[in-house]
Amino acid sequence: xxxxxxxxxxxxxxxxxxxxxxxxxxxxxxxxxxxxxxxxxxxxxxxxxxxxxxxxxxxxxxxxxxxxxxxxxxxxxxxxxxxxxxxxxxxxxxxxxxxxxxxxxxxxxxxxxxxxxxxxxxxxxxxxxxxxxxxxxxxxxxxxxxxxxxxxxxxxxxxxxxxxxxxxxxxxxxxxxxxxxxxxxxxxxxxxxxxxxxxxxxxxxxxxxxxxxxxxxxxxxxxxxxxxxxxxxxxxxxxxxxxxxxxxxxxxxxxxxxxxxxxxxxxxxxxxxxxxxxxxxxxxxxxxxxxxxxxxxxxxxxxxxxxxxxxxxxxxxxxxxx
Amino acid sequence: xxxxxxxxxxxxxxxxxxxxxxxxxxxxxxxxxxxxxxxxxxxxxxxxxxxxxxxxxxxxxxxxxxxxxxxxxxxxxxxxxxxxxxxxxxxxxxxxxxxxxxxxxxxxxxxxxxxxxxxxxxxxxxxxxxxxxxxxxxxxxxxxxxxxxxxxxxxxxxxxxxxxxxxxxxxxxxxxxxxxxxxxxxxxxxxxxxxxxxxxxxxxxxxxxxxxxxxxxxxxxxxxxxxxxxxxxxxxxxxxxxxxxxxxxxxxxxxxxxxxxxxxxxxxxxxxxxxxxxxxxxxxxxxxxxxxxxxxxxxxxxxxxxxxxxxxxxxxxxxxxx
Numbered sequence: 228x229x230x231x232x233x234x235x236x237x238x239x240x241x242x243x244x245x246x247x248x249x250x251x252x253x254x255x256x257x258x259x260x261x262x263x264x265x266x267x268x269x270x271x272x273x274x275x276x277x278x279x280x281x282x283x284x285x286x287x288x289x290x291x292x293x294x295x296x297x298x299x300x301x302x303x304x305x306x307x308x309x310x311x312x313x314x315x316x317x318x319x320x321x322x323x324x325x326x327x328x329x330x331x332x333x334x335x336x337x338x339x340x341x342x343x344x345x346x347x348x349x350x351x352x353x354x355x356x357x358x359x360x361x362x363x364x365x366x367x368x369x370x371x372x373x374x375x376x377x378x379x380x381x382x383x384x385x386x387x388x389x390x391x392x393x394x395x396x397x398x399x400x401x402x403x404x405x406x407x408x409x410x411x412x413x414x415x416x417x418x419x420x421x422x423x424x425x426x427x428x429x430x431x432x433x434x435x436x437x438x439x440x441x442x443x444x445x446x447x448x449x450x451x452x453x454x455x456x457x458x459x460x461x462x463x464x465x466x467x468x469x470x471x472x473x474x475x476x477x478x479x480x481x482x483x484x485x486x487x488x489x490x491x492x493x494x495x496x497x498x499x500x501x502x503x504x505x506x507x508x509x510x511x512x513x514x515x516x517x518x519x520x521x522x523x524x525x526x527x528x529x530x531x532x533x534x535x536x537x538x539x540x541x542x543x544x545x546x547x548x549x
Numbered sequence: 550x551x552x553x554x555x556x557x558x559x560x561x562x563x564x565x566x567x568x569x570x571x572x573x574x575x576x577x578x579x580x581x582x583x584x585x586x587x588x589x590x591x592x593x594x595x596x597x598x599x600x601x602x603x604x605x606x607x608x609x610x611x612x613x614x615x616x617x618x619x620x621x622x623x624x625x626x627x628x629x630x631x632x633x634x635x636x637x638x639x640x641x642x643x644x645x646x647x648x649x650x651x652x653x654x655x656x657x658x659x660x661x662x663x664x665x666x667x668x669x670x671x672x673x674x675x676x677x678x679x680x681x682x683x684x685x686x687x688x689x690x691x692x693x694x695x696x697x698x699x700x701x702x703x704x705x706x707x708x709x710x711x712x713x714x715x716x717x718x719x720x721x722x723x724x725x726x727x728x729x730x731x732x733x734x735x736x737x738x739x740x741x742x743x744x745x746x747x748x749x750x751x752x753x754x755x756x757x758x759x760x761x762x763x764x765x766x767x768x769x770x771x772x773x774x775x776x777x778x779x780x781x782x783x784x785x786x787x788x789x790x791x792x793x794x795x796x797x798x799x800x801x802x803x804x805x806x807x808x809x810x811x812x813x814x815x816x817x818x819x820x821x822x823x824x825x826x827x828x829x830x831x832x833x834x835x836x837x838x839x840x841x842x843x844x845x846x847x848x849x850x851x852x853x854x855x856x857x858x859x860x861x862x863x864x865x866x867x868x869x870x871x
Contacts, residue, residue: 516711
């Protein structure tokens with residue numbers, strides 16, 4: 228029996244790191260996670276990661292050959308193979324590829340988590356067969372990966388596709404990045420919470436959300452209230468869709484994609500988010516783009532999407548070499 | 550003596566069409582223009598154009614061989630070789646490449662005027678040697694061409710790079726495209742005029758511009774007043790730079806270019822425009838991009854830049870084939 232080729236996909240997060248083995252068809256065969264413990268030196272983390280990866284590989288149901296390692300991480304630089312000034316890890320600058328070279332002599336590549344999601348979508352999800360699309364990841368923040376001519380757009384220094392930090396309002400909400408008015412402060416779990424706080428303060432109408440202490444309020448509470456017909460909660464989604472739709476119209480004017488794909492917890496709000504987003508997007512599109520660009524939900528499995536995306540980075544590169 | 554290879558560059562404008570022959574070194578050898586007369590059928594225009602082109606070619610100082618025809622035009626579609634719903638021509642849809650095939654069996658290509666300027670800049674101007682940059686053309690409107698990995702970005706349907714129609718203010722100034730708040734209504738000769746009108750109305754301070762009838766006021770008047778120290782005129786450039794700088798920061802978050810190049814009459818305002826634009830751009834850049842992206846003036850000759858850019862379209866394609 229021939230050894231079965233697999234890729235190790237790794238998603239480094241602020242608290243946990245997920246890892247798993249993925250086959251060419253995009254199936255996550257086995258997966259696990261470990262605490263990132265980002266307050267300790269990066270070297271220690273990678274030693275633990277390799278230990279976990281090797282014991283996980285031993286659990287694969289059939290003989291496999293590891294053909295590459297793909298990694299998704301915050302502020303990852305694809306060109307340099309580094310993580311640089313990650314917002315939620317205490318490591319300042321880590322040469323990830325070089326570090327893993329101590330153990331592995333196979334292809335190793337890394338990119339940021341939203342780019343990894345875009346690749347996963349292109350190889351195994353909604354964007355199969357597409358050459359030009361934008362992946363928007365909606366979680367605590369807003370990430371994005373832009374695909375042009377079938378390849379991720381990295382730009383001059385490897386950091387292209389930071390739509391979460393485009394400007395909704397130059398005098399608007401403070402962002403963790405130090406600027407004011409960034410899109411991710413309006414469209415994300417955080418953004419939904421802030422918009423709700425704003426409406427609770429400026430509206431006088433009753434709302435189910437008024438009984439929840441502000442510091443406990445989550446975007447899920449807002450979603451559930453909206454599903455129950457709460458007007459204030461529905462207005463939160465209307466405004467979220469307006470902020471997102473207008474900025475997506477801008478994004479389309481830049482790169483003219485055939486589709487925009489929404490991924491992540493917030494995107495699971497479904498029609499509550501998609502309907503106003505599509506309506507505002509169309510209203511602010513330059514006429515030549517109208518009724519052409521699809522707004523679609525992701526088809527990646529929510530639990531293992533990050534592992535799948537990271538692994539797609541390697542499968543994509545191996546595909547190009549053929 | 551060998552025949553000298555030349556490209557015919559054509560820039561189709563609302564009132565006049567410019568044409569000229571350009572050599573591989575980017576020299577416009579001879580050039581002329583003809584009235585577009587866009588109210589008459591497109592077929593008549595192209596017959597006149599070919600007549601002009603052929604008599605101009607006869608005037609070339611040495612024996613030449615025509616290796617291609619490059620055309621810049623409003624709402625041109627590179628993929629389809631067409632002009633579609635041009636805003637200032639009464640032609641609805643013209644298959645330009647097909648029409649010219651009646652006369653020529655050489656490579657013919659067309660793109661919009663801002664994309665042509667970007668190509669001219671890359672082959673013969675400020676962007677020589679650059680792989681990732683954005684060309685912004687500032688005239689009556691605001692056009693843009695985005696270069697990624699050394700090629701123009703066309704996107705899914707050939708209309709990528711319409712930054713003039715990204716949104717400054719969703720409730721802002723009406724644009725000719727039918728939307729509200731488009732960048733080109735703030736940053737362009739038209740935009741400068743509108744900002745001046747706004748300030749003349751809202752400010753009470755004296756200004757040299759108050760003696761000019763509103764309907765006669767031009768962006769050049771504002772430039773000259775600013776040069777003479779007029780506070781209101783200087784504030785117009787400050788605001789123009791703010792509008793442009795913030796949207797350029799957005800553009801950088803999309804495609805991560807190494808430079809942004811400003812071309813056209815309004816860009817000739819020099820430091821009056823560049824200083825506030827750069828300041829606001831840096832203030833609204835995501836930190837990872839700060840102090841990295843150059844903001845530069847075009848080096849294309851103002852009179853023949855459009856011809857040069859159109860010709861660059863063919864020189865670039867011939868280069869790729871080698």
